Amino acid sequence: xxxxxxxxxxxxxxxxxxxxxxxxxxxxxxxxxxxxxxxxxxxxxxxxxxxxxxxxxxxxxxxxxxxxxxxxxxxxxxxxxxxxxxxxxxxxxxxxxxxxxxxxxxxxxxxxxxxxxxxxxxxxxxxxxx
Numbered sequence: 001x002x003x004x005x006x007x008x009x010x011x012x013x014x015x016x017x018x019x020x021x022x023x024x025x026x027x028x029x030x031x032x033x034x035x036x037x038x039x040x041x042x043x044x045x046x047x048x049x050x051x052x053x054x055x056x057x058x059x060x061x062x063x064x065x066x067x068x069x070x071x072x073x074x075x076x077x078x079x080x081x082x083x084x085x086x087x088x089x090x091x092x093x094x095x096x097x098x099x100x101x102x103x104x105x106x107x108x109x110x111x112x113x114x115x116x117x118x119x120x121x122x123x124x125x126x127x128x129x130x
Contacts, residue, residue, distance in 0.1 A: 021119035056105035
């Protein structure tokens with residue numbers, strides 16, 4: 001596997017596991033590592049050396065903008081192509097972009113859950129604290 005693909009996949013895995021109440025497994029095939037919150041998928045990571053991608057949920061307008069801006073971002077593999085995107089290694093695919101994509105996907109899934117099923121949110125830093 002290429003170093004760029006390994007980094008993309010490892011970065012996505014670490015970002016997902018840092019979020020509250022995340023589970024993961026391989027329910028579909030041994031080559032797909034699936035990350036869920038409240039039993040809802042928000043990230044799929046491939047382990048196929050010929051297809052080093054991650055797939056995340058994304059708002060349709062934002063997804064189309066990302067696809068236009070990055071050659072290695074395409075409509076989601078395996079899932080609804082309107083609401084999911086796949087990212088592969090390539091120009092402009094940074095650790096920050098990967099982390100943001102994973103966290104955004106997680107947030108979209110959590111926001112769609114009934115209040116009773118949402119994981120507790122960790123408060124961010126207090127902007128008034130000095």
